[in-house]
Amino acid sequence: MVRDYKNKVVIVGCGPGLKAYISPKALYNINKADILVGSRRLLKLFPDIDAKKMILEKNYKIMVERISAWRSTKQVVVLVSGDPCFFSYTKMLTKDIGRESCLIIPGISSMQLAFAAIGECWDDACFMSLHGRDTEYAELVKKVREQGKVGILTDHKNTPAIIARRLLENGIRERRMFVCENLSLPDERVHEADLVSALNIKTNGLVVVIITKK
Numbered sequence: 001m002v003r004d005y006k007n008k009v010v011i012v013g014c015g016p017g018l019k020a021y022i023s024p025k026a027l028y029n030i031n032k033a034d035i036l037v038g039s040r041r042l043l044k045l046f047p048d049i050d051a052k053k054m055i056l057e058k059n060y061k062i063m064v065e066r067i068s069a070w071r072s073t074k075q076v077v078v079l080v081s082g083d084p085c086f087f088s089y090t091k092m093l094t095k096d097i098g099r100e101s102c103l104i105i106p107g108i109s110s111m112q113l114a115f116a117a118i119g120e121c122w123d124d125a126c127f128m129s130l131h132g133r134d135t136e137y138a139e140l141v142k143k144v145r146e147q148g149k150v151g152i153l154t155d156h157k158n159t160p161a162i163i164a165r166r167l168l169e170n171g172i173r174e175r176r177m178f179v180c181e182n183l184s185l186p187d188e189r190v191h192e193a194d195l196v197s198a199l200n201i202k203t204n205g206l207v208v209v210i211i212t213k214k
């Protein structure tokens, strides 16, 4: 049976990883899903949801076509980590499916949690993502040079040590680096270092880096 609420694709922010950070509104929508789309990691958060589960990893093109086809008859819910409007599939989904055909439920971003973890406000910070992007180091150097606080999403290639090396190579020294690893998860670690010490930092998992002027 086709019900009218099934027209919109619901994009739900699942927060940084711990289920307690997922909002009741997000859970309400996840519970109503006929089809739940997300990474393996996010789908694992909902073993008891009675919905068809579809993995979204490197198959975005195929998946967006399927979502477009499903959405007229099924309630499709797409899970994204953190907040949907902060460096996620949302930009592509709203473009490809149409903004008016999507409903976005916010989540707590890893960036919010990182700033909370180091006890700093983020209303005067600027942000960038090195997640899956190797070509943005000129932008990083510019931001760190000009701004007092820079929050950076990283990945396994663009690590805190690599970021520190790039900044030092460009003559930037007088900064603090906060490395916020696996926030909200059992192996959470938050540490602070100067850029030279940061060359030796090893991380494993999900990492947000914040760089502040000393």
Ligand SMILES: C[S@@+](CC[C@H](N)C(=O)[O-])C[C@H]1O[C@@H](n2cnc3c(N)ncnc32)[C@H](O)[C@@H]1O
Pocket: 016, 017, 080, 081, 082, 083, 084, 085, 086, 087, 088, 108, 109, 110, 111, 131, 152, 153, 154, 155, 180, 181, 182, 183, 184, 185, 206, 207, 208
């Ligand atoms: C594709 S981006 C998604 C960002 C997400 N939309 C948000 O608001 O947090 C993935 C990156 O977010 C960061 N991240 C996500 N969860 C994290 C966590 N629990 N702890 C630290 N960083 C996290 C990492 O930098 C990771 O590479």
